[in-house]
Amino acid sequence: MVDAHQTFVIVGGGLAGAKAAETLRAEGFSGRVILICDERDHPYERPPLSKDFLIGKAERDSVFVHEPAWYARSDIELHLGQPAVALDPVARTVRLGDGALIAYDKLLLATGAEPRRLDIPGTDLAGVHHLRRLAHAERLRGVLASLGRDNGHLVIAGAGWIGLEVAAAARSYGAEVTIVEPSPTPLHGVLGPEIGGLFTELHREHGVRFHFGATLTEITGQGGVVLAAQTDDGEEHPAHDVLAAIGAAPRTALAEQAGLALADRAQGGGIAVDASLRTSDPHIFAAGDVAAAAHPVLDTRLRVEHWANALNGGPAAARAMLGQEVSYDRIPYFFSDQYDVGLEYSGYAPPGSYEQVVLRGDVGKREFIACWLDAGGRLLAAMNVNVWDVTEPLQAMIRSGRPLDAEALADPAVPLESFLA
Structure with a gap:
């Protein structure tokens, strides 16, 4: 009671x-x-x-x-x-x-x-979408299925996590996809150029087109329906629908x-x-x-x-x-699934904070761990791609703040747990 x-x-x-x-x-x-x-x-x-x-x-x-x-x-x-x-x-x-x-x-x-809104002409057209709420996802799910049936085009503004995941979903339905992104690689501000380029390759293999170094300037349509998306460098991409995935x-x-x-x-x-x-x-x-x-x-x-x-x-x-002693010190963590690639990311390594990225495993097969190290060799962040059950030791390594030997870290034969001994 x-x-x-x-x-x-x-x-x-x-x-x-x-x-x-x-x-x-x-x-x-x-x-x-x-x-x-x-x-x-x-x-x-x-x-x-x-x-x-x-x-x-x-x-x-x-x-x-x-x-x-x-x-x-x-x-x-x-x-x-x-x-x-x-x-x-x-x-x-x-x-x-x-x-x-x-x-x-x-x-x-x-x-x-x-979701952040596109501040450009044409965003009032019926085919312009955001993805944040369940109602958005329900609507977009129907749109992607329809685009797939009709060989329709989806233009996505932004190559962040939401943009890439929706691109993968759209391709699974058979829709044509173009991503417009101002940075030179996907996820540039999160993963940096070293790893962002791997996502370019992944999505291109699945038929996604990228237009880097550009932003949308106008969405054109007729009778309330989207027809195309224009960029600041003069390009025009045919589109039946547009997704704004430019952050939150x-x-x-x-x-x-x-x-x-x-x-x-x-x-x-x-x-x-x-x-x-x-x-x-x-x-x-x-x-x-x-x-x-x-x-x-x-x-x-x-x-x-x-x-x-x-x-x-x-x-x-x-x-x-409730008055309990709380110190919220969880290591930041997120996961993503795109096509046959699953990944987990732990830590925090914004641009300018790290000195090098050490790759451990088989990058070509997309079975690897990327480790972001600072100038002192401390692990700031790690992302395991199609490699599982390693989040716990990776987060412990971040938490410890110990300098790591980059050569040993790159060697899959060296157990991650050995860096905690």
């Missing part, structure tokens, strides 16, 4: 918010738990939206964090399709779109991120309006939180895509837009809300 002596409110119905609510109950919190979701769907996980659900290997029900009945059984008060529009940290209240005012003792902001922006409007401290844009923006995921207001916490956390191991502030961060950050914030 719920004891109304305390009310914890969670704004954001994604994975971070849902797992935070679950953790509050699992840790014995008996007060009110209110989960506010601006979507009408129950909280769901986002990776399937560009992977198994998009390519038709998973059904709609598989994406949800909990079955709908779980929320009532767990005494979670769920507000679906109801955005939070104002936050008063002095009165400790949240106002909803319908005018309802909800008081809180502790508040978690798990508002996530939203943290949803910080509530935090800004409430006067909470924000992270610098150079650090990814977002709501600034300490290692316990507490904001500049002691009663307000933030987790998931919107939170820019001070990382106690990597000694920097990070905003991480990936599934593992939501999965682990939501529960960590919930425990901190």
